[in-house]
Amino acid sequence: MTDKIRVLIVDDLPETRENVRKLLQFELDVEVVGQAGNGSQAIEAARQHKPDIILMDINMPGVDGISASETVLKIVPTAQIIIMSVQSEADYIRRAMLAGARDFLMKPFSGDELTTAIRRVYENRPQIVPAAAEGSQNNQSGDSGDNRNSDVFGKIVSFYSPKGGAGCTTLAINFAIGLALKGHKVVLVDSSFQFGDTAVMLSQRPATTIVDLVDRASDLDEEMIKSVLTRHDSGLEVLQAPPRPEMAEMITLDYFEQILKNLSEMFDFVVVDTSSALSDPCIMALEMSHRIVLVAQQNLATLANIRRFFELMRQIGFDFQKILLIVNKANDRYGISIQDIGDAMKRPVLSTVVLDEFGVTQAADQGVPIILSGKRGSKVVQSLHKLTDELERVLLKKETADGADAEAAAEKKGFFGRMFG
């Protein structure tokens, strides 16, 4: 029998504590080890009982739940805090998460909601391996042994389109899986922090997301980051977007930058799915990318937007040599040809993915990307494999199409500053 999850209940109202205790009393894997009626008592009880989970009320007289959480985590860093509150505003959630909370329960909650949150947080608690022990434990999952390709120059690659619905997420996912199937160590990052699509398209219900490490921004390490990734059957690892739109604002640019840096040290390729709106994180991702895969379609609106995007890049001195042009939903029957797009953009179209009326969307809706679920001989699957091969070839090259060094291109800072500074 595995150890029980040791829970401490903190709330200033005795009835609430009693209700929560009752909700947990028949759970065989949970043990309530103590109760506290205010922040100071909570700190003392945490010190004494070293609980796995602390259910923490926010509004308490004296030391409130947020301050208590901060102190408790210094004393018992292994404790995982779940905030309980009637307040659901983003600011409360943000402050609680910044104080180190792992989850948030809105009062009143059901027994199911409570136990699900406790088990989820417990199962996904960061497994912090002491540095000395790392060597012996690293290979437990069989995948951390280094099959990393040290000759990769296009480490961070973002999929972007200035026109929504062009197929960025679809291509980013299928490409990332295509690379993983070829044996590369790949992580996909969903940078649409408000309305990320990758979890649905990959049929994942991530228990952990990018938001879970915001309070650890200053001391992120490989083990912590691994603990919030979600593994896909293809071998791809995914850093999913937060579960709720209001959590997006918790992700600061410094934190996001640090995450991307760490991931680029851990993986052969970091594939970032961005959104068409030039949000701050999107710009950050584009700035840090060694290559940007620009997803175009054969219609005038897309071309007009791409032109504006190029113009903006030129004005602010952004290095657009690192842009690779791809056409998605390609079809001969459109008035604008692939050749027209290359001519208009003054660069070659590196690869095209054909329009597939139903298959791609159906596969995404079923949560199994078409590169895995589609017929191998179908045009769309073939074009996705070709896209993977072409991009892989370019990403493994040190130089961009125009002879610029890809690493240096990504190092060039200032886009963001010039745009918003």
Ligand SMILES: Nc1ncnc2c1ncn2[C@@H]1O[C@H](COP(=O)(O)OP(=O)(O)OP(=O)(O)O)[C@@H](O)[C@H]1O
């Ligand atoms: N090659 C294709 N053939 C047919 N449909 C496609 C193709 N690629 C993508 N789609 C469909 O187009 C729609 C938009 O795709 P997707 O969500 O990947 O685009 P996006 O650029 O990420 O959009 P958003 O702006 O919402 O982030 C989806 O329904 C997807 O299934």
Ligand SMILES: [Mg+2]
């Ligand atoms: Mg998308």
